[in-house]
Amino acid sequence: MKNIADLDYKEKIMDTMEKFYSDGIRLAEKYEASRLAEKQDKDGAEFDSRLTEIFCKAVSLYDKQAKALANDFADYWLSEYSEGRQKKEEAVEWFYKIFSLIAGNFEKDMDFPQEDWEQINLIISSEAESLDMDLLNSIMTVIVERKKI
Numbered sequence: 001m002k003n004i005a006d007l008d009y010k011e012k013i014m015d016t017m018e019k020f021y022s023d024g025i026r027l028a029e030k031y032e033a034s035r036l037a038e039k040q041d042k043d044g045a046e047f048d049s050r051l052t053e054i055f056c057k058a059v060s061l062y063d064k065q066a067k068a069l070a071n072d073f074a075d076y077w078l079s080e081y082s083e084g085r086q087k088k089e090e091a092v093e094w095f096y097k098i099f100s101l102i103a104g105n106f107e108k109d110m111d112f113p114q115e116d117w118e119q120i121n122l123i124i125s126s127e128a129e130s131l132d133m134d135l136l137n138s139i140m141t142v143i144v145e146r147k148k149i
Contacts, residue, residue, distance in 0.1 A: 016058055016061055016062045016103075017058070017062075017096070017099050017100065017103060017105065019058065020054060020055065020058035020095070020096065020099060021092065021096050023054050023058075024051060024054065024055075024091075024092035024095065024096070025089065025092055027047065027050055027051060027054070027088075027092075028047070028051075028088035028089050028091070028092055031044070031046070031047040031088060032088060044082065044083055044084045044088070045082070045083060047088060047091075048078060048082040048083065048091075051088075051091055051092065051095065052074035052077065052078060052095075055070060055073075055074055055095045055098075055099065056070045056071055056074055058099065059099060059102060062099075062102070062103060063102070063103075063132070063135065065130070065131065065132050065135070066102050066131075066132075066135060068127055068130060069102065069123065069124075069127050069131065069135075070102070072123045072126070072127060073095075073098050073120075073123060076119050076123065077091070077094065077095070080115075080116075080119075081094070094112075094116075097110045097111075097112065098120075101120070101139055101142060102135065102139070104135075104138040106142050111146075114148075117143070117146075117148040120139075120143070120148075121143065121148065121149060124136070124139055124140070124143070
């Protein structure tokens with residue numbers, strides 16, 4: 001028999017993740033429509049800033065202790081993929097996968113390019129001392145199972 005509290009917690013996680021994803025897709029659609037209308041944000045800087053902001057806020061709502069981790073992932077993404085180097089929908093997907101990794105919901109069909117895995121390892125290593133042990137173990141399990149170390 002499943003514990004009701006466990007189910008409520010898992011539903012809360014999924015609600016937070018799905019809300020982030022939904023907000024991210026709406027944001028991408030809004031900025032794509034603006035770009036097509038040639039109104040604003042040609043290089044995507046405003047989109048990039050807003051997406052990283054809603055990602056960090058969503059992760060913080062999920063787990064306040066993971067806020068620094070979310071900020072590190074956002075900074076990495078900005079340095080690697082911002083300014084149109086990744087399609088907006090792909091950016092939302094990328095952050096959703098990172099959120100899934102943090103939340104312990106990283107699916108078998110989810111993956112990152114090798115460069116991203118290397119950065120994920122560096123970020124986790126740099127934040128390891130401040131992370132909750134369950135969070136650290138969850139992320140490291142995925143990394144080890146996929147032989148990304």
